[in-house]
Amino acid sequence: MANVFTPDDIDFAAYEHETDAQQKVLPASSWVQELIDRIRNPIRAKQAFMPWRKTAQLVQFRPGEVTLWGGANGNGKSLVTGQVALSLCGQGERVAIASFEMKPIKTLERMGRQWSGTNPAHPAYAGNDDGQRILIDTYEQFRDWTDNKLWLYDQQGTVTTAQVCAVVRYAAVELKVTHFVVDSLMKCVQGEDDYNGQKLFVDELTAIARDHCIHIHLIHHIKKPASEDHKPNKYDMKGSGAITDQVDNVIAVWRNKPKERKRDEGLLTDEADVKEPDCLLICDKQRNGEWEGSIGLWFERDSQQFVASHGEEPLVLYTPDMQ
Amino acid sequence: MIGHTPLLKMRRDGVLPYDVVHVIDGDSEFAIELAQQWHRIPSSANGLFTPHVVVGQEDSPERLDVRFCRQLGVVLEANRGQERAQRLFKAIRAVEPAILCCAMTDEIWFYTKEQGGNGKRIHA
Numbered sequence: 001m002a003n004v005f006t007p008d009d010i011d012f013a014a015y016e017h018e019t020d021a022q023q024k025v026l027p028a029s030s031w032v033q034e035l036i037d038r039i040r041n042p043i044r045a046k047q048a049f050m051p052w053r054k055t056a057q058l059v060q061f062r063p064g065e066v067t068l069w070g071g072a073n074g075n076g077k078s079l080v081t082g083q084v085a086l087s088l089c090g091q092g093e094r095v096a097i098a099s100f101e102m103k104p105i106k107t108l109e110r111m112g113r114q115w116s117g118t119n120p121a122h123p124a125y126a127g128n129d130d131g132q133r134i135l136i137d138t139y140e141q142f143r144d145w146t147d148n149k150l151w152l153y154d155q156q157g158t159v160t161t162a163q164v165c166a167v168v169r170y171a172a173v174e175l176k177v178t179h180f181v182v183d184s185l186m187k188c189v190q191g192e193d194d195y196n197g198q199k200l201f202v203d204e205l206t207a208i209a210r211d212h213c214i215h216i217h218l219i220h221h222i223k224k225p226a227s228e229d230h231k232p233n234k235y236d237m238k239g240s241g242a243i244t245d246q247v248d249n250v251i252a253v254w255r256n257k258p259k260e261r262k263r264d265e266g267l268l269t270d271e272a273d274v275k276e277p278d279c280l281l282i283c284d285k286q287r288n289g290e291w292e293g294s295i296g297l298w299f300e301r302d303s304q305q306f307v308a309s310h311g312e313e314p315l316v317l318y319t320p321d322m323q
Numbered sequence: 324m325i326g327h328t329p330l331l332k333m334r335r336d337g338v339l340p341y342d343v344v345h346v347i348d349g350d351s352e353f354a355i356e357l358a359q360q361w362h363r364i365p366s367s368a369n370g371l372f373t374p375h376v377v378v379g380q381e382d383s384p385e386r387l388d389v390r391f392c393r394q395l396g397v398v399l400e401a402n403r404g405q406e407r408a409q410r411l412f413k414a415i416r417a418v419e420p421a422i423l424c425c426a427m428t429d430e431i432w433f434y435t436k437e438q439g440g441n442g443k444r445i446h447a
Contacts, residue, residue: 005338005372010394012334023388030385037407043381173359211328212359 048179048215050281050295051087051315052308058291059249059283061088063178063213066206068244070220070237071253072228076279076299076306077219078102080253081181082111083305084217087315088179089149095179096171098153098164100187107152110304112142117303117316151175157187161201164188165208172212184219186238195240202246218247228257231294234284250285274310326358326376330391333362342366343422344374344395348411349402384410392420394436399425 047060061067071077078099085095099107113119116138125131153167164182171177182188182205189197202218209216220243222236230236232252234244244250259276262268277296286292297306303314333340347354357375366373378387384407397420401408405427412425416434423434 005333006341008334008337008339012337012393015393016335016390019390023390026386030383033385034383037383041380045381173363207328211325213325213355 048088048091048093051083052295052297052306054308055281055295058289058293058295059251059286060289061179061215061217062248062288063215064210065248065288066202066209066216066218066246067249067251068218068220068237068247069251069253070222070232070234072222072225072232072255075253075255077253078107078183079110079114079304080279080281080306081183081217081219082107083114085150085179085181086111086115089146093178094149094151094176095181096151096153096168096175096177097181097183098155098167099181099183100156100159101183103156104152104154112139113304114314115142115145115316117305117314119302119304122302151177158190159188161188161197161204164201165204168205168208168214168216169212172208172214177214179215179217181217182219184221185243186221189239192239195242198240199242199246202243206246206248222252231280231282233282244285247285248287249283249289252280252282252284254280254282256280279306324376324378324382324387325355326361326374327389327391329362330374330376334391339395340372340374342369342371342373342396344376344392344397344420345400346376346378346389346392346397346411346415347400347402348378348407349400350377350380351402354400378411384414387411387414389415390418392423393418394421396420396422397424399423399432401425401427 045062047062049056049061050059069077069081078101085097088095097104097107118138120135120138125135151171153171155163168180168182171180185198185201186192189201191197205216205218208214221238222232223238225232225236231254234250234252235241236252237244237250256276256278259268259272259278262272278299279297281295281297283292283295297308298310298312299305300307300312300314303316305314307314330340330344345357347358354375354377358377361373361375365371376391378384380403392415397415399408399412399415401411408425408427412423412432412434415423419436420434421436423432425432
């Protein structure tokens with residue numbers, strides 16, 4: 001049978017408009033009833049976590065939400081989100097990454113380094129068969145580990161918002177992806193001053209996340225700060241203010257350049273190195289969580305991982321071949 | 324709530340599905356799949372796009388925006404107890420669907436716009 005649609009005999013848009021206030025202005029008792037329902041049937045929502053144990057009680061990624069990751073150029077947004085994506089895969093989530101700023105092979109090169117905890121460019125691996133064998137074994141394990149866990153969208157440069165939304169929907173419906181990373185918003189919406197375009201795009205992403213019960217990680221840039229020492233907050237995000245209004249969580253990534261300067265100038269003491277983090281994750285909004293604040297992380301150069309405290313070993317998912 | 328967005332879009336565009344709307348208060352994977360796919364894949368039973376909307380446990384019936392049901396035939400599948408079923412029935416009835424019915428264990432609740440009021444309760 002052919003698919004049949006019939007014309008609507010009411011002007012639904014007008015009806016919605018007329019009844020909007022009636023629908024949205026409700027007696028407080030309807031919310032109190034919801035509280036009673038929650039006491040009766042506590043909802044244990046599925047949550048995913050960041051890679052660092054100390055953050056487990058602070059920040060969670062819930063289905064149906066959008067998290068905005070902001071930060072200045074070169075502050076490590078993609079590195080952090082890459083590590084988060086690996087951790088999500090490790091937690092049994094299915095992750096897709098659409099990076100319009102980096103080729104999939106580059107993204108995976110970085111993630112492979114984070115996953116294995118080693119630097120493939122290290123001289124120990126160069127120019128000898130054993131080194132090459134270990135590297136190949138590592139990346140073969142990485143390849144197998146990513147199966148049914150990780151997908152990448154092969155598209156660089158600017159795309160349309162419709163394309164991105166279609167890809168997110170496809171990933172959610174066909175691939176059963178539970179976390180989707182979009183890197184970055186400014187590559188999806190043409191024109192930095194297209195505030196309506198940005199608002200509509202983020203609105204659409206929040207609807208997709210809600211309808212498909214997935215979590216979308218949206219990477220975004222911040223306005224040029226007066227100084228690199230400035231720690232960004234949600235008001236520093238580029239573009240329309242509606243972006244941060246609509247998303248559920250806002251996390252800014254801040255690289256501690258003042259500390260790096262001190263190190264370069266030989267002024268960084270061991271004590272300060274231990275005490276002062278290399279990077280801050282500043283959670284400035286968490287709609288469905290209670291905590292907001294900063295999380296200090298230290299950078300481990302070989303693995304390109306961020307670790308929870310100074311000198312901590314990176315989390316290694318690679319299992320060396322013991323034969 | 325899942326599955327209502329395509330129906331809202333259709334109605335805002337001035338078209339109606341040629342089938343009843345199934346509002347399912349439950350979280351079975353099958354129901355969620357139906358709610359996510361109904362506007363893309365027609366029903367294998369009748370070839371029609373049959374709207375399926377899943378209400379989550381976290382959705383409070385009193386605050387649910389079910390205006391998309393107005394003047395449509397609606398089947399409520401309530402799987403979270405009688406008390407919540409009554410609240411959902413009341414919420415949908417308030418937006419005046421053409422027909423609303425809900426089958427419970429030992430009775431069927433039935434409402435039509437023409438009959439108004441509390442509708443007809445048919446005891447099994």
